[in-house]
Amino acid sequence: MKLGRLNHIGVATPSIADSIIFYRDVMGATTIHDPFDLPDQGVKVCFVDTPGAEGAMNGTQIELIEPLPGNASIAAFLEKNPAGGQHHVCYEVPDIHAAKAEFEAMGKRVLGEPRIGAHGTLIFFVHPKDMQGVLTEIMEVSAQDGH
Numbered sequence: 530m531k532l533g534r535l536n537h538i539g540v541a542t543p544s545i546a547d548s549i550i551f552y553r554d555v556m557g558a559t560t561i562h563d564p565f566d567l568p569d570q571g572v573k574v575c576f577v578d579t580p581g582a583e584g585a586m587n588g589t590q591i592e593l594i595e596p597l598p599g600n601a602s603i604a605a606f607l608e609k610n611p612a613g614g615q616h617h618v619c620y621e622v623p624d625i626h627a628a629k630a631e632f633e634a635m636g637k638r639v640l641g642e643p644r645i646g647a648h649g650t651l652i653f654f655v656h657p658k659d660m661q662g663v664l665t666e667i668m669e670v671s672a673q674d675g676h
């Protein structure tokens with residue numbers, strides 16, 4: 530495995546609308562994308578850009594995640610963490626299927642098959658118990674893409 534760019538940090542929130550105000554007014558975010566529903570995953574999502582390093586095209590994003598009605602896993606997370614909280618981290622890889630095979634060869638539990646994620650590219654999650662307690666998303670990004 531070769532560690533890729535930290536694409537985003539997933540943050541669960543009971544209210545994306547309230548979180549947008551927080552990131553704008555408290556954190557000074559200037560680029561907050563329009564929220565959208567990902568019905569397949571039972572969530573509403575909103576990306577907040579952080580600045581890139583000098584000379585870099587894209588900074589790491591914050592992915593705000595709010596459960597849609599019927600969502601069980603994010604709703605359970607918010608039951609334990611009513612104010613919201615850090616939910617997952619997401620690293621980029623050039624080839625999602627190669628990455629899945631590598632994690633599995635190391636005995637890491639990949640949760641389901643690669644599927645289309647919030648950025649429209651293939652993603653999978655790796656079980657937090659196999660990842661030092663961190664729910665880890667792996668996302669395919671072609672060399673030209675960034676996000």
Ligand code: CO
Nearest residue numbers: 539592619666
């Ligand atoms: Co994510």
